[in-house]
Amino acid sequence: MKLRVLACICAALACTPAPSRAQTKSIYSNLANPAIGFNALFLDQAARDLNEPYGPQFQESEISLLSVVDPYWNLWANIVFAPDGVDPEEVYATTTRIPAIQLKIGKLRATFGKHGLLHTHAFPFIQAPVIMANTIGEEGFKAAGMEAAWLTPSPWYCELTGGIYQGAGADAEHPLDFGSSEHDNVPFLGHLKNEVDLTDNTTMELGASALSGKGTDGHTHAAYGADLTLRNVPLRRSNQRGWILQGEYIEKGSYPGGTYSREQHGWYASYQYRWSQICWTGLRAEEAFDSFTDVLTDPSTGDPVPGRIRRVSANVAWTPSEFSFVRLEYSVARADDGKGIAPLDRRLMVQLCYTIGYHPAHAY
Amino acid sequence: MKSFLRWMLALAIILAAAPAFADLRVATSLTDLASVAESVGGRHVTVMSLCKGYEDPHFVPAKPSLMKAIQNADVFVSVGLELDGGWLPLVLPGSRNPKIQPGTPGFVDASEGIDVLEKPTGTVSRAEGDVHPLGNPHYYLDPKNLEIVAAHLAAVFSALDPANAADYSANARAFGDRMEGALAKWQAELAPYKGASVVTFHRNFIYFANRFGLKLFGNVEPKPGIPPTPRHIAELAQAMRQAGVRVVLYQPYYDADASRDVAGKAGGVAVEIPTEVGGTPDAKDVLSKFDSIVSSLVKAFSNK
Numbered sequence: 001m002k003l004r005v006l007a008c009i010c011a012a013l014a015c016t017p018a019p020s021r022a023q024t025k026s027i028y029s030n031l032a033n034p035a036i037g038f039n040a041l042f043l044d045q046a047a048r049d050l051n052e053p054y055g056p057q058f059q060e061s062e063i064s065l066l067s068v069v070d071p072y073w074n075l076w077a078n079i080v081f082a083p084d085g086v087d088p089e090e091v092y093a094t095t096t097r098i099p100a101i102q103l104k105i106g107k108l109r110a111t112f113g114k115h116g117l118l119h120t121h122a123f124p125f126i127q128a129p130v131i132m133a134n135t136i137g138e139e140g141f142k143a144a145g146m147e148a149a150w151l152t153p154s155p156w157y158c159e160l161t162g163g164i165y166q167g168a169g170a171d172a173e174h175p176l177d178f179g180s181s182e183h184d185n186v187p188f189l190g191h192l193k194n195e196v197d198l199t200d201n202t203t204m205e206l207g208a209s210a211l212s213g214k215g216t217d218g219h220t221h222a223a224y225g226a227d228l229t230l231r232n233v234p235l236r237r238s239n240q241r242g243w244i245l246q247g248e249y250i251e252k253g254s255y256p257g258g259t260y261s262r263e264q265h266g267w268y269a270s271y272q273y274r275w276s277q278i279c280w281t282g283l284r285a286e287e288a289f290d291s292f293t294d295v296l297t298d299p300s301t302g303d304p305v306p307g308r309i310r311r312v313s314a315n316v317a318w319t320p321s322e323f324s325f326v327r328l329e330y331s332v333a334r335a336d337d338g339k340g341i342a343p344l345d346r347r348l349m350v351q352l353c354y355t356i357g358y359h360p361a362h363a364y
Numbered sequence: 365m366k367s368f369l370r371w372m373l374a375l376a377i378i379l380a381a382a383p384a385f386a387d388l389r390v391a392t393s394l395t396d397l398a399s400v401a402e403s404v405g406g407r408h409v410t411v412m413s414l415c416k417g418y419e420d421p422h423f424v425p426a427k428p429s430l431m432k433a434i435q436n437a438d439v440f441v442s443v444g445l446e447l448d449g450g451w452l453p454l455v456l457p458g459s460r461n462p463k464i465q466p467g468t469p470g471f472v473d474a475s476e477g478i479d480v481l482e483k484p485t486g487t488v489s490r491a492e493g494d495v496h497p498l499g500n501p502h503y504y505l506d507p508k509n510l511e512i513v514a515a516h517l518a519a520v521f522s523a524l525d526p527a528n529a530a531d532y533s534a535n536a537r538a539f540g541d542r543m544e545g546a547l548a549k550w551q552a553e554l555a556p557y558k559g560a561s562v563v564t565f566h567r568n569f570i571y572f573a574n575r576f577g578l579k580l581f582g583n584v585e586p587k588p589g590i591p592p593t594p595r596h597i598a599e600l601a602q603a604m605r606q607a608g609v610r611v612v613l614y615q616p617y618y619d620a621d622a623s624r625d626v627a628g629k630a631g632g633v634a635v636e637i638p639t640e641v642g643g644t645p646d647a648k649d650v651l652s653k654f655d656s657i658v659s660s661l662v663k664a665f666s667n668k
Contacts, residue, residue, distance in 0.1 A: 096465045098462065151459070195428040
């Protein structure tokens with residue numbers, strides 16, 4: 001009897017299916033917690049033409065959280081801590097199971113242009129181009145919304161993105177007026193990105209962007225942009241050499257009476273060169289028309305006035321590892337309102353950046 | 365009529381000459397995995413590697429063209445242990461290919477089943493440089509580990525393409541047999557140098573050293589991801605002289621000047637070796653890669 005029971009148990013064990021290979025792999029983290037990274041930026045600025053004290057400043061810090069929600073979604077969050085408050089800058093979910101399309105839903109940084117996609121600590125120059133704050137926002141266009149990015153079947157990388165966002169009026173951070181409260185105000189975006197490998201080491205990217213919505217004045221307001229990037233990363237020295245040549249043009253306008261009226265517009269062109277694993281230098285020229293900047297103010301009222309702003313910036317960065325850098329930058333700008341106010345703006349800046357925890361994959 | 369028949373014949377010849385459509389499209393993060401996948405998959409697979417053999421696998425630029433390249437892959441084989449963690453988390457989602465995302469049958473972590481060396485114990489900190497917190501990921505430098513990878517891939521390919529499962533199993537066994545035969549030859553060639561010490565640029569040689577009885581004396585980079593300083597080069601060279609270590613090994617994607625500087629100061633020789641398939645022109649697959657490494661080492665040790 002006992003032998004029969006033992007035989008039955010053994011047979012049952014032999015028939016037990018082998019445990020399937022666990023399908024819980026994450027490329028972000030093998031731990032149960034989200035991947036967590038934290039970045040801090042500090043700035044020392046000496047701007048002789050600005051009415052501000054010299055000296056160190058806490059610029060901002062940012063915590064990034066990233067993990068897999070379930071087999072269908074990932075969730076990303078970037079929360080910024082700045083002197084003027086805390087901002088859940090980006091909190092969005094992305095799909096992982098739709099062929100050729102990635103949906104992004106939440107509070108987003110709209111896929112407009114090139115510079116507008118960057119977090120502050122990833123800016124190639126300490127100061128964002130002047131045209132950014134005068135068109136879509138110094139840190140890009142940020143709003144609650146949804147985007148669908150379609151990787152088209154073309155032989156080269158060709159991505160078409162469409163997005164819709166929550167409308168909001170213009171403010172210091174959002175120069176675009178999408179503040180109409182009418183039901184048909186759904187600001188939308190179209191973005192085309194093309195990338196080709198010219199050689200194994202050099203790529204070219206060409207993009208075009210358009211963002212449109214209805215303003216508080218009832219008119220359509222829009223921003224348009226075009227960008228070109230040439231990038232060289234020698235495959236045999238991918239973390240030691242290389243250069244980036246990038247240019248972008250952005251304009252903002254509105255359609256009073258149905259006819260387009262351009263407001264602010266401008267461009268920048270920059271060249272960055274990597275001398276070694278730990279040293280980068282950069283040079284940027286830019287021009288913005290009918291635009292505002294902190295040094296261009298009416299001397300009698302102190303109110304900002306629009307004008308033509310031209311600026312050249314040069315920097316050198318020391319990057320002892322992937323997780324920190326020290327950057328020295330000098331910029332000279334001439335602002336001119338065309339009516340006699342033409343201040344010079346000279347700034348010497350030192351920026352320090354530190355990252356701990358999860359290190360996000362290097363954006364190209 | 366004759367013209368029509370001629371055109372039909374020409375069309376038939378063209379179609380017959382056209383490559384057969386492979387059953388599985390396989391993409392890998394590293395060339396060694398691609399080489400093993402080709403051996404296991406045979407005529408049933410087309411294989412490509414995102415990282416080239418002469419490229420540092422830690423720092424592959426996450427170009428959009430890489431995302432495009434794997435948009436229609438059926439299988440993606442990651443080296444695992446976060447060696448490709450600097451770029452793969454952008455490339456995989458960017459491909460918008462649901463078949464190969466982590467957690468799907470088409471995503472393979474090739475490090476599964478590997479006995480991982482140098483797993484950090486205690487606190488892991490970047491004070492030690494850009495450490496690999498899951499252990500040393502360069503396991504593909506032990507021929508026996510590639511046999512484990514081959515068996516793993518055979519299982520994955522068989523699950524996705526059951527019709528050819530018998531071929532995948534047979535190919536994996538044949539690969540294992542070839543590797544075992546070659547391993548015996550390489551061990552015989554390096555036997556006279558068992559116990560010899562080498563310096564490497566990056567700490568990526570532990571699996572090879574363990575398999576073939578070599579010792580690792582130090583690294584040209586003072587810590588992972590930190591470029592060599594003149595002081596470190598001088599100290600390392602002096603230590604090498606005192607210990608009688610003469611061989612410095614480096615990969616094509618590392619700073620040859622620093623390695624040659626160390627070797628020169630130590631009175632030794634700096635040797636470029638392909639730790640990945642394609643790293644040098646003679647490393648066309650995993651077998652010829654190990655042939656190249658072994659012959660380079662034998663030449664370096666015997667010329668002391």
